[in-house]
Amino acid sequence: MHKGNTTDDVLQAWSHRIDGELESPSASLSFARAWEPSGRGSLSGGLPPPISVSIWRIFSAGAVCGAATVAVLMLVLLVLGGAPHSGDAEEANGPPELAELTGVYGELSRLFPDRSVWVDGTDEKLDIGMSEKVDAYTGMRMVVRVEVQRKSEEGRWSRVWKRDVLTAEDVRVQSGSSEQNEGQLDVWIQPLAAGQWILECHLDLPPPYGIRFRRKTALEADAGGEVMRRMALGDDLRLVQKLVPLPGEDADERKG
Amino acid sequence: MMDLEDDHSLLERIQHDDNPECFGILYERHKARVFRIIAKIVLDEAAAEDLTQDTFMKASLHLGRFEKRSSFQTWLCRIAVNNANAHLRKEITRRRHTHSLRSEGGNGHNGLTPRHSLFWKEENSRVTAAMETLEPHLRTSLVLTVIEGMDVAEAARIQRCTRSTMYWRVHQARKQLKRVLGYA
Numbered sequence: 001m002h003k004g005n006t007t008d009d010v011l012q013a014w015s016h017r018i019d020g021e022l023e024s025p026s027a028s029l030s031f032a033r034a035w036e037p038s039g040r041g042s043l044s045g046g047l048p049p050p051i052s053v054s055i056w057r058i059f060s061a062g063a064v065c066g067a068a069t070v071a072v073l074m075l076v077l078l079v080l081g082g083a084p085h086s087g088d089a090e091e092a093n094g095p096p097e098l099a100e101l102t103g104v105y106g107e108l109s110r111l112f113p114d115r116s117v118w119v120d121g122t123d124e125k126l127d128i129g130m131s132e133k134v135d136a137y138t139g140m141r142m143v144v145r146v147e148v149q150r151k152s153e154e155g156r157w158s159r160v161w162k163r164d165v166l167t168a169e170d171v172r173v174q175s176g177s178s179e180q181n182e183g184q185l186d187v188w189i190q191p192l193a194a195g196q197w198i199l200e201c202h203l204d205l206p207p208p209y210g211i212r213f214r215r216k217t218a219l220e221a222d223a224g225g226e227v228m229r230r231m232a233l234g235d236d237l238r239l240v241q242k243l244v245p246l247p248g249e250d251a252d253e254r255k256g
Numbered sequence: 257m258m259d260l261e262d263d264h265s266l267l268e269r270i271q272h273d274d275n276p277e278c279f280g281i282l283y284e285r286h287k288a289r290v291f292r293i294i295a296k297i298v299l300d301e302a303a304a305e306d307l308t309q310d311t312f313m314k315a316s317l318h319l320g321r322f323e324k325r326s327s328f329q330t331w332l333c334r335i336a337v338n339n340a341n342a343h344l345r346k347e348i349t350r351r352r353h354t355h356s357l358r359s360e361g362g363n364g365h366n367g368l369t370p371r372h373s374l375f376w377k378e379e380n381s382r383v384t385a386a387m388e389t390l391e392p393h394l395r396t397s398l399v400l401t402v403i404e405g406m407d408v409a410e411a412a413r414i415q416r417c418t419r420s421t422m423y424w425r426v427h428q429a430r431k432q433l434k435r436v437l438g439y440a
Contacts, residue, residue: 005440006434006439007430007437008402008430011383011402011433012402012403016386018295018296018375019292022291022292022374022375023301024298043316132342192314192317193317196317196318198309198310216313217311217318218314
């Protein structure tokens with residue numbers, strides 16, 4: 001391209017000034033490839049460990065909901081089949097994870113139609129939460145699974161920690177608590193294109209895993225993969241993410 | 257060692273070894289240029305940062321569509337330019353909807369990009385305002401050729417137009433910029 005005229009000179013000088021001050025993007029990105037697709041609505045390849053509903057806590061985006069809300073949530077428990085269980089783990093019937101999450105989520109959504117709600121669970125408990133302000137979601141609902149796997153001496157990966165979060169697009173979920181030494185997980189799903197999302201995940205998991213992870217990852221429906229690997233106390237650990245739209249939520253409808 | 261491999265070798269490795277780390281290397285290698293191009297099209301460094309991330313995420317998800325008829329950089333720039341232009345179209349539509357609510361500004365800045373951006377610092381604002389008057393496709397043509405120094409053929413491949421169209425766009429963009437800057 002011919003150069004040397006006044007306009008080009010002015011333009012290039014402007015560009016050099018801008019370049020001198022532009023800071024290159026610092027964000028860390030992860031580019032996970034498709035991983036162990038197991039069909040829509042399914043989170044597990046084999047039979048997952050059961051969830052026992054043992055502890056209930058309430059999260060909000062910034063403040064804990066009031067006592068009235070707590071009372072309503074206790075009703076949710078009753079609707080779902082009983083008061084909260086004590087600390088003794090109850091052997092649940094079969095693989096309950098998605099059904100339990102969606103059941104609780106559905107009840108919460110019904111009771112609080114003008115709030116963004118979410119449900120998340122580990123192998124031992126479920127947590128529920130909602131936005132502090134009125135902001136009824138309009139995005140697709142989906143489940144994010146974040147799990148830590150350990151490699152055995154035989155070279156097989158097995159899950160040692162996991163958390164499933166059922167939420168909707170564009171809802172920032174803060175779950176867990178660093179104070180109780182149980183690890184803290186923040187997730188935020190943003191739509192990228194038809195059938196594709198960006199998952200922003202912040203995970204602080206205390207020892208023995210000692211994982212601190214902050215990253216955005218591009219994911220397709222029912223896909224995920226390893227996003228981090230580390231050695232901790234002689235164990236070979238890896239962090240795995242997966243995104244599963246709920247049955248009935250059709251990503252193709254998002255086209256256009 | 258992977259840092260020294262060319263783009264195509266890294267892409268081969270991604271395809272055959274399913275190694276996401278290789279794409280991370282491509283990201284580190286190309287992010288600065290992609291960011292620069294997007295920033296000068298959208299005239300907003302904060303939006304450019306998000307659009308740069310989106311560009312690489314889309315690229316990582318659509319690697320299977322890269323046919324290696326062009327360089328990886330050209331393909332990446334095409335995604336970046338499409339992203340930037342889509343962002344501009346959205347911003348322009350948004351401004352049209354809110355135009356009646358906006359009080360009249362007095363500095364020639366039409367409000368499409370944030371005032372706190374470094375593009376609107378005193379020494380940059382005159383050229384930024386002139387760039388902002390250009391239609392997105394004219395602005396993009398100028399950024400790719402005059403600023404980034406690409407040859408017309410590569411810029412045309414990125415914008416999916418013929419070389420003669422690219423020549424015409426650059427000519428039109430220069431003419432308009434000259435007039436706005438008072439050099440005509």
